Amino acid sequence: MIVMNQAELESALVKAIQKAVTGVTDETEEALKKAKEDEEKEGPKVQLDAILENIDVGRGEKRPICQDTGTQTFFIQVGEDFPSIGILKKALKNAVKEATHTIPLRPNAIDPISDVNSDDNTGRFIPALHWDIVEGDEAVIHVIPKGGGSENMSELVMMTPGRGLKGVKEIVLDRIAGMAGKPCPPTVVGVGIGGGADLAMELAKKALLRPVGENHPEERIANLEKELKEKANELGVGPMGVGGKTTVMDVKIEYAHRHPASFPVAVLPQCWANRQAKLKIDPQGNVEVI
């Protein structure tokens, strides 16, 4: 068995967090550039110009693009035969503390009872860790720090099953119209369908990990995503809610089988600052930010 160097892993994780908070994913930037080309009116153009310039500044100066550097959230896919599982949790917590001071990140972890800020972005169940066991001998860590403004616009509807798919579409479009400029559009909207209340929300967030522009591998889900994206962009909310053609960059759907009596629909938007990074650890302990 190979024992990984924890310090090395932590330093790679800090780099991955830095990569995430100081930019947006390449696919997101492409989508924002395209959105700018599509707009005709001055208001939305001004917003998209500022967004794109801001991304350049963040990348150039290694500066967090938004002052809200988010709740540190990780989706971890661990291979069944990955040898160093024992150090991952500790390394993630330490890396968040380190990143808070070195990048720096805004301290965003508050004890909800005492209202005291931990000042290092860690606390009870925080950073938020989502684990998945997969085939193979590698581990992949998705870094997705998520801002409070867009997270606050999330919604869970325990829909009456009789409303069916039409009901799902109504809930998603009502929500996108209702949240207007508040989640900092153009957004990527995660949608979780089915499961229970908890699973629907988790799937909605997990759906955001799929790159912008890439639809669900199942054709029927992909078609639903395309339809909802097209209709959402007919609403006219526009960049930062000042009106315009691009309200969403994508609608991303994940689903689970549901209980006969329940039909949970979770809607969870991600702001235009779609900050993510990915880190791969092979069984020999080699770490790569991808």
Add this chain to the structure above:
Amino acid sequence: MKVIETPIPPEKIKELKVGDAFYITGTIFTARDAAHEKLLELEDDQVPIDPSKYAMFHCGPAIHKEDGEWKVVSAGPTTSIRMEIFEDDFIERFGTKVIIGKGGMAERTLKALKDNGAVYCQYTGGAGALMANAIKEVEDVHFLEELGIPEAIWMFRVEEAGPFLVTMDSHGNSIHDDVDEEVKKNLERIRSEL
């Protein structure tokens, strides 16, 4: 690029219409919920700044000390609607002419803007790095100990900060109201076609 210097003359404000974009050189101060509440409860002679002279920015910056000096890391806008409960009183009492935030404000503020010849501008949400670049100096900070970093009143000297898009002007127009109405109509149509 249209650049306006602080203090901003009242006639310049009247010229600004919804849809105009401009930049500011001069001084802006930050004020979120707690700062509004704080300034409004103080007697006139206790208010440490003259809010009529500068632009007000709804912002809680990410900021830290480097070699004893405050350095802004990132400073985007916060959601303005939370300040709706104070803003008309604030504008009435302190005569602030330019308010910068995100997401727009509602009826009470729109009326106060009209009555007092002031404007509300949207600065792009999340564009904190760009703003930090335009902040050349942290001139002062008030109520830091009492209110903490995000809620304190920070005085920033800025050069060509922006773009600020006028979304509520001093003539009673609001892009936010127009967009809301448009979106409502569109949603109704889209829903009927599902």
